[in-house]
Amino acid sequence: MSTSYTKDEIAALQEKAKRHLWLHFTRMSSYANGDMQVIVRGEGQYVYDQNGKRYLDGLAGLFVSQIGHGRTEVAEAGARQAAELAYFPLWSYAHPQAIELADRLAAMAPGDLNRVFFTSSGSEAVESAWKLAKQYFKAIGQPGRYKVLSRSIAYHGTSLGALAITGLPGIKEPFEPLPAGGVRVPNTNFYRAPAFVADDETAFGVWAADEIERTIEQEGPESVAAVFLEPVQNSGGCFPPPPGYFQRVREICDRHGVLLVSDEVICAFGRLGYYFGSDRYGYQPDIITFAKGITSGYAPLGGMMVTDKLMEPFSEGHTSFLHGVTFAGHPVSCAVAMANLDVFEKEDLLGNVRANENAFRATLEKLGDLPIVGDVRGAGYFYGIELVKDKATRATFDDGESERLLRGFLSHALFDAGLICRADDRGDPVIQLSPPLTCTQEHFDEMEQILRSVLTEAWTKI
Ligand SMILES: Cc1ncc(COP(=O)(O)O)c(C=O)c1O
DSSP, rough: OOOOOOOOHHHHHHHHHHHHHTTOOOOGGGGSSSOOOOOOEEEBBBBEEEEOOEETTTHHHHHHHHBBBOOHHHHHHHHHHHHHHOOOOSOOOOOOOHHHHHHHHHHHHHOOOOEEESSHHHHHHHHHHHEEEEHHHHHHHHHHOOOEEEEEHEEEEEEEHHHHHOHHHHHGGOOSSSSTTTEEEEOOOOGOGGGTTOOOOOOHHHHHHHHHHHHHHHGGGGEEEEEOOOBBBTTTBBBBBOOTTHHHHHHHHHHHHHHEEEEEEEEETTTTSSSSSSHHTOOOOOOOEEEEEGGGTOOEEEEEEOOOOHHHHHTTTTTTOOOOOOOOHHHHHHHHHHHHHHHHHHHHHHHHHHHHHHHHHHHHHHHGGSSSSEEEEETTTEEEEOSSTTTTTTBBOOOOIIIIIIIIIIIHHHHTEEEEEEEEEESEEEEOOOOOOOOOHHHHHHHHHHHHHHHHHHTTTT
């Protein structure tokens, strides 16, 4: 079917979608009296629906489309690979695309993260990192280490292991009991810092890092395998690390023999102006998990990179990592990732983010004159705007107000106004922006203008 649809074709699509398609994290009942939003085509920073209406992709799909849409050179790299070798597993075999990509990633990653284990998604990457930590500690004679610390409200994926690491109670509860060992520590939301450190971000960071140490000691260091942290926490609305936070966490992990896993499923591949978020903040993880931006979504791929030390028990004797997935390191996805990284280099996308991030921030900060905007925070091309009922007291919305505001109004109004972004209330209500890394001032202005008009209207509805 072409990308221009007749009225009948649109109606037929809606009917089939409503009858057979199950959208993720979506109230399907909402389509009883309304249509699904159907996106049919993308070009650059924009996507188009079946009526030809254009939307600025302010979320890069789902924190994915770093290079933007419609890049034929990347699509063609995938097609060439499918014709050459569409599939072969990484179970006992290798293929050139996985070899070349692993080599390229090892050269890009900080320190001696020299070994790449591919997956097909971010949840699988997180799951793999936890499994590796557990098997590694058994292999080196510390079998009691299985617990994982992660931050409150942080999202680390939905498969059962990854969900045990995820810190969002609402999406865990239906699936409990979850695998044992997930333990929460505070996040780095400075806007909501406890009163005794609310005026000093560095002191707040020391407190938040020390809470990790206190928790390790409370749980018993001999039972803790790893701490999973994003460079900038997504869920809750982009919490950057306070100054010195990661350096302190690194010291704490070293002191207690605990692995530091940098979950960079969102933050890697330019989102923060660096290939890896840990590079931006100057810390050395034991494992980096990645997905999303590595292919800019032209094919699915994820993985983890691990240090030489973690690989050691698996490099000798009869030990193998007892884990694998069929489509991990798929040849087409690896070829696409290589072509995607070529675009990064040719167009200096990291340079674009670094050159423009202050302008992006300054443009969004203009929204601070609106009564509903409490905080604008983030880094690189990754921002959260926290919405409040009262700026002076920072009072947030109750559940009913939040439901009416976000689901009842904002999500639809922003989409109707031509901006794809995320209105999220899994923590306090926020709007999140994470556009393609090719965006420039004209796109920042477009986002600001749409947000200004929709948020102004939202305030009249509270
Ligand atoms: C930090 C982080 N980890 C893991 C995941 C899970 O990735 P996936 O949806 O590819 O399974 C996500 C997804 O958004 C994420 O943001």
